[in-house]
Structure formats: structure tokens, C-alpha cells
Amino acid sequence: MSKPLVVFDKVQKHFGKFVAVKELDFEIREGEFLAIMGPSGCGKTTTLRMLAGLEAPTHGEIRLNERVMNDVPPHERDTPLVWQSLALFPFLTARENVEFGLKMRGVDKAERKERAIKWLDKMGILEFENRHISTLSGGQKQRVALARSLVMEPQILLLDEPLSALDAHLVIRMQAVLTDLQRELGITFVYVTHSQSEAFAMADRVIIMGKGEIGQIGTPKEIYRAPANQFVAEFVGRNNILAGKVKTVDGGTACIATTSGEFTVPSNGVPLVEGLNASFVISADLVHIATKEPSGENKAYCKLISEEFVGSMVTLFLEDAQRQEFKVQMQERELSKFDLHSGDEIWLSWDAQSAHVLNES
Amino acid sequence: MAAPFSQTRESPMSSKPEQRPNLYALTWRLPIIFWQLIFFVGPVLFMVAMSFFLVKNYRMTEAFEFVNWSRMLTRGFFWDSYWYTLFIATVSTICAMCIAFPAAFTLAFRASEATRRWAIFLLIIPFFTSYLVRTFSWFVILSESGVVNAVLGYVGLGPYTMLNTHFGTLVGYMTLTLPLVVILQTVTMSNIDKNLIEAAHNLGCSPLRTIWQVIIPLSKTGLIIAAIFCFILSFGDFVAPFYLGGSQEPTLPILILDTTKSGQQWPRAAVVAIMMMVTLFAIAFTGIALAYRKGKGAK
Numbered sequence: 001m002s003k004p005l006v007v008f009d010k011v012q013k014h015f016g017k018f019v020a021v022k023e024l025d026f027e028i029r030e031g032e033f034l035a036i037m038g039p040s041g042c043g044k045t046t047t048l049r050m051l052a053g054l055e056a057p058t059h060g061e062i063r064l065n066e067r068v069m070n071d072v073p074p075h076e077r078d079t080p081l082v083w084q085s086l087a088l089f090p091f092l093t094a095r096e097n098v099e100f101g102l103k104m105r106g107v108d109k110a111e112r113k114e115r116a117i118k119w120l121d122k123m124g125i126l127e128f129e130n131r132h133i134s135t136l137s138g139g140q141k142q143r144v145a146l147a148r149s150l151v152m153e154p155q156i157l158l159l160d161e162p163l164s165a166l167d168a169h170l171v172i173r174m175q176a177v178l179t180d181l182q183r184e185l186g187i188t189f190v191y192v193t194h195s196q197s198e199a200f201a202m203a204d205r206v207i208i209m210g211k212g213e214i215g216q217i218g219t220p221k222e223i224y225r226a227p228a229n230q231f232v233a234e235f236v237g238r239n240n241i242l243a244g245k246v247k248t249v250d251g252g253t254a255c256i257a258t259t260s261g262e263f264t265v266p267s268n269g270v271p272l273v274e275g276l277n278a279s280f281v282i283s284a285d286l287v288h289i290a291t292k293e294p295s296g297e298n299k300a301y302c303k304l305i306s307e308e309f310v311g312s313m314v315t316l317f318l319e320d321a322q323r324q325e326f327k328v329q330m331q332e333r334e335l336s337k338f339d340l341h342s343g344d345e346i347w348l349s350w351d352a353q354s355a356h357v358l359n360e361s
Numbered sequence: 362m363a364a365p366f367s368q369t370r371e372s373p374m375s376s377k378p379e380q381r382p383n384l385y386a387l388t389w390r391l392p393i394i395f396w397q398l399i400f401f402v403g404p405v406l407f408m409v410a411m412s413f414f415l416v417k418n419y420r421m422t423e424a425f426e427f428v429n430w431s432r433m434l435t436r437g438f439f440w441d442s443y444w445y446t447l448f449i450a451t452v453s454t455i456c457a458m459c460i461a462f463p464a465a466f467t468l469a470f471r472a473s474e475a476t477r478r479w480a481i482f483l484l485i486i487p488f489f490t491s492y493l494v495r496t497f498s499w500f501v502i503l504s505e506s507g508v509v510n511a512v513l514g515y516v517g518l519g520p521y522t523m524l525n526t527h528f529g530t531l532v533g534y535m536t537l538t539l540p541l542v543v544i545l546q547t548v549t550m551s552n553i554d555k556n557l558i559e560a561a562h563n564l565g566c567s568p569l570r571t572i573w574q575v576i577i578p579l580s581k582t583g584l585i586i587a588a589i590f591c592f593i594l595s596f597g598d599f600v601a602p603f604y605l606g607g608s609q610e611p612t613l614p615i616l617i618l619d620t621t622k623s624g625q626q627w628p629r630a631a632v633v634a635i636m637m638m639v640t641l642f643a644i645a646f647t648g649i650a651l652a653y654r655k656g657k658g659a660k
Binding site: 052053055073074075076077079080081084085087088089090091104105149150152339340 | 554556557559560561563564566567568570574575578579581594599
């Protein structure tokens with residue numbers, strides 16, 4: 001099941017002097033849902049476009065099914081892409097759009113129609129088959145675009161931020177549609193996005209990219225709980241990052257001295273050397289709050305700056321006396337027991353095992 | 362707080378806005394309306410009236426006779442000229458569209474933004490000088506002892522007669538229309554969403570096939586308008602068929618000139634002119650309707 005379908009072998013992409021992709025070395029497994037996530041300009045779309053053959057790598061090799069793809073023109077590849085702008089042909093009807101790729105492959109008219117209808121039906125938009133693209137809603141267009149790519153029955157489907165133009169409630173619906181489709185068809189999805197919620201909600205594995213390099217590859221949980229480095233930790237967001245110097249190393253744990261105090265962290269195999277800089281993260285949802293000083297280690301006394309409600313979850317933004325920022329994420333009903341207001345001071349604490357040391361330098 | 366303010370401020374104004382924009386808009390519209398009435402509608406109506414006038418002793422006299430119409434429309438030479446003009450203008454349009462397309466395609470998709478801007482600027486330069494002057498320069502190039510025949514002579518070909526032929530007429534038409542057609546096609550195609558072209562490639566459409574399957578359908582409106590312009594300019598042009606085509610097969614504009622010269626037959630010339638206008642209206646109307654037609658589009 002985890003046979004590599006695609007291999008990126010030391011792939012670089014330069015646009016003149018600008019280096020869009022520094023060096024990519026990774027595999028895409030058969031049948032997985034892979035998300036490539038990063039801030040804009042990180043090279044994620046370029047990576048996807050190289051896979052579709054719309055950009056040629058400057059250095060390195062891309063292999064699909066062990067075949068070197070570098071010189072294969074896009075129209076001879078079987079790597080349909082769902083565009084951010086959807087790129088539906090405005091001069092064709094919904095069904096003609098879906099039939100387009102089959103027509104190019106020389107599939108005869110009757111079969112084309114049959115397969116297009118099957119996919120339009122599967123996407124729940126058969127009733128719009130003869131409608132023009134301009135008369136369809138955002139969600140309907142989305143489904144036409146998906147059908148147009150999937151009707152080709154490819155081994156791999158590429159998606160470039162396809163949900164970014166949709167309303168929030170439609171995004172959630174389409175996420176479910178996409179994951180269901182991927183499970184059902186068993187084909188590989190490569191999904192480029194800048195949205196953490198989309199990537200984490202759908203993907204089996206996530207690649208975090210920054211400045212043309214891979215920050216980390218892992219399952220959403222690995223990336224969330226154990227970010228590999230500062231860039232990933234910051235990009236993933238709801239993390240507390242503390243930096244300081246290693247005071248003592250004792251077997252599997254280390255003590256790191258920061259301006260906000262000394263904290264014990266598990267070293268997780270990261271080579272920590274006494275006296276050198278080190279930083280670690282604690283996910284915001286693993287931090288507890290208390291009005292009285294907790295007895296154990298790993299605590300901080302902070303002032304509440306602001307709160308952010310997202311439905312039942314609340315994120316607290318706090319600051320200690322040294323102006324170190326802390327974030328705490330918790331259930332709203334939990335928080336309501338404390339009756340907190342901006343400016344109130346409160347104790348934070350966490351288990352040593354919740355902390356994760358970043359592998360820097 | 363806002364309520365009393367807005368009331369006192371709005372009530373005295375509310376009666377005025379209904380009058381003021383009307384007068385204001387009318388003041389700006391009037392010159393255009395007058396211009397159209399005096400220089401377009403008036404002359405056309407006069408021309409229609411004139412087509413029923415009579416010429417006696419080389420002088421036009423007011424009348425209402427159908428004799429000019431029946432004379433012209435039953436004569437073979439009028440219809441010969443009509444069909445020839447229609448034919449040569451169509452050939453001119455096809456030639457211009459085909460010659461311009463590769464150039465416009467390159468400018469739209471292969472050239473940089475800066476190159477495209479310069480190219481369009483350079484394509485405007487021909488319009489700086491009179492079309493007549495540019496036409497005369499073709500004599501030097503196309504005549505039997507001209508540049509083209511001199512070059513062909515070196516390789517043992519020719520000399521070919523190019524002036525006073527259909528070829529000469531077409532060269533003249535191209536001089537008139539090509540820069541405009543290239544500009545219109547370039548502007549149309551450079552506005553195409555590049556994602557759609559990539560999407561076609563992504564779905565297995567080869568670059569050559571993409572031209573037919575995607576680029577032409579997407580630029581349909583602009584291409585048809587370029588063709589309409591080209592046809593209208595060629596259909597009504599007098600210079601190219603007269604000077605470069607030698608007027609051996611007279612086009613309608615040449616026919617108008619001949620008719621007015623021979624025996625002061627202005628009324629009959631008016632008949633020819635009205636026939637031309639009706640034809641051009643029909644073609645422009647159909648073309649624009651086609652260009653903006655929603656629905657299946659080009660297949």
C-alpha cells in the first residue's frame with residue numbers, strides 16, 4: 001500500500017534568479033491523501049505544477065511509477081489538476097466540460113456521454129448537465145471541476161487550493177465530499193493549500209513547506225504535537241514556543257532555562273547540549289489554567305490579554321511578566337467556571353511530557 | 362441624531378435632482394445627437410431620396426422615379442461588380458485573419474508584456490501616414506522592374522505581373538487592414554485566462570489542438586469583430602482595387618466613381634451606395650450577433 005507512486009528526487013525550480021523550490025526530496029505513496037501546506041510564495045503550487053508538467057524542474061528528477069517525467073509534456077501526462085480558479089471552459093456546458101478530457105483522449109461520443117453523466121450524477125449535479133458554467137453556483141462549479149478531472153479515472157488527482165473561493169459552510173461540505181471520494185476511489189490526492197484546517201481535516205500526511213523547502217512531513221497529529229522546527233511550530237499556530245538555554249541534561253529529560261523560568265522537557269532524541277540554545281513547544285490545548293499556584297513544575301503566572309471564541313472552543317492570549325506570549329485553548333464551558341476578564345492574572349501549567357523540543361540547527 | 366438632519370437636508374434637494382441630471386445629460390448629449398443628425402442621418406436620407414431623382418441634360422432634377430433602381434439592379438455589370446466586391450472582400454478578410462493569427466498568437470502568448478506593448482505601438486505607426494501614400498509605395502516594390510521581381514530575377518524567376526491584378530488588390534487591402542487585425546487579435550487573445558489553456562493541456566489537449574478547442578472559442582467575440590472590421594474596410598475601399606488592382610474588375614466603390622463621372626449619374630451612384638450600406642449593415646449585424654451569441658459557441 002505504501003509503494004511510492006511519485007518520487008521527487010532533489011528537485012529544484014528556479015525562475016531566473018528567484019529560487020521557487022530549493023530542494024525537494026519526498027515520496028507520494030499510492031492511495032494516500034497528501035496535503036502540501038505553506039504560506040503563499042513557499043513553492044507549494046510550483047511543486048504541484050511540476051508534477052502536472054506545467055513547469056519543468058531546473059534540477060533533479062520527478063518520477064511517476066518509476067518513469068522519469070521531466071520531459072513528458074503536460075498533455076501526455078495523466079495528472080489532472082483542479083485549479084484554484086477552477087478553469088472551467090466558459091463556452092461549454094457542464095457536461096461538455098466533463099467530456100473535454102475524454103474527447104482529447106479519443107473516447108467515442110457515446111462512451112464520453114455515458115461516463116460524463118455517471119460522474120455528474122456521482123457529484124450530484126446531473127440536473128445541470130446542459131447548463132452553462134456562468135449559470136452555476138460556486139459549489140456546483142466546484143463539482144463540475146472535480147468531475148472533469150475524475151472522469152479521466154487517473155491514478156493521481158492534483159488539487160490547487162480548490163476550496164479557497166467557497167463560503168465557509170461549503171468548504172466543510174466539500175471537504176467531506178473530497179475525503180469520501182478519495183477513500184472510495186482509492187486514488188492518490190495531492191492537495192495544495194494554505195489552510196491548516198483543510199489540510200489537517202482531510203490529509204493522511206501533510207508536507208509543510210516554507211521558502212521552497214520542506215519544513216516537515218508527517219501525519220497531521222505528528223505535525224501538530226511534534227513540530228520539527230521553529231518554522232513549522234510557528235506556522236501551525238496554536239502553539240506556545242519558548243526559547244532558552246539548556247541547563248542540565250538528565251537521561252531522557254532536560255531542563256531549559258528561559259526568561260520565564262526553568263522548564264523540564266523530554267528530549268525525544270534531540271541532541272541537547274548543556275549551555276546551548278534550545279526551544280520547545282507546548283500545544284495550546286495541553287495547557288491547564290488555575291487560580292492558585294499549582295504544586296508541580298512547568299508553570300507560568302500570566303495576565304490575560306484577550307480571548308477568541310470559535311464556537312465551543314476558546315483561545316486565551318496571555319502574557320507573563322517577561323512579556324513572553326502564551327496561548328491556551330479550552331472548552332468554553334470549562335472556561336466559564338473561572339469567570340475571567342482581560343487583565344486578570346492566572347496560573348498556567350502543563351505536564352512535562354506535553355512539551356516538545358524543537359530540532360534546531 | 363441623524364434623523365432630523367437628514368430630513369432637513371434632503372427635503373429641499375429631493376425635488377431638484379429630478380430636473381438637474383436631465384438638463385445636464387441633455388446638454389452633453391445634444392452635440393452628438395446633432396452631429397449624427399446632420400452628418401449621418403441627413404445625408405443618408407438625402408441619398409435615399411436622390412436615388413429616385415432623374416438626370417436630364419447632365420443635370421439632376423428632383424423626381425420620384427424607380428428608373429435608377431430598375432436600371433442598376435437589372436444590369437449584369439452591377440451584379441458582376443457586386444459579387445466580385447463581396448468575393449474579394451471575403452478573400453481579403455480570410456487572408457488578413459490567417460496572416461495576422463500567427464503574429465497575434467505569438468504576441469499574445471509567447472512575447473513578454475514589454476514586447477507586446479512595443480509591438481502594438483509599432484503596429485499603430487502605419488496609421489501615421491496616409492493609406493494612399495503607403496499604397497503608392499507598393500508600385501516600387503511590385504512593378505515589373507520593382508524590388509520583388511529584381512530579387513526573383515536573380516534566382517531565375519519572373520518577372521511576374523503583380524500590379525493591376527487581384528493579387529495587387531489584396532496587397533492593398535492587407536496594407537489597410539493587417540495592422541488593425543493584428544492589434545485586435547492580439548488584444549483579444551492576450552486577455553484569455555492562461556489557466557484555461559493550461560487546463561486544456563492538463564486534460565490531454567496538445568498545444569496545436571488547444572488553438573481550435575480553446576483559444577479560438579475563447580476569443581470568438583474579438584476575432585469576429587476583427588473580421589467584421591477587415592471586411593468593411595475592404596468592401597468599401599477604393600484605393601487598393603483602383604491603384605493596385607487596376608480596376609479591371611471594378612469593385613462597387615470604383616463603380617460609384619465611374620457612375621458619377623459618366624454623365625453625372627449621381628442618382629444611380631446613390632443606388633450603388635445604398636446597396637453597399639445595406640450589405641454592410643447586414644454583415645455587421647449578423648457578425649455582431651454571432652460574436653455575442655450565448656450558447657453552444659464554436660465547437
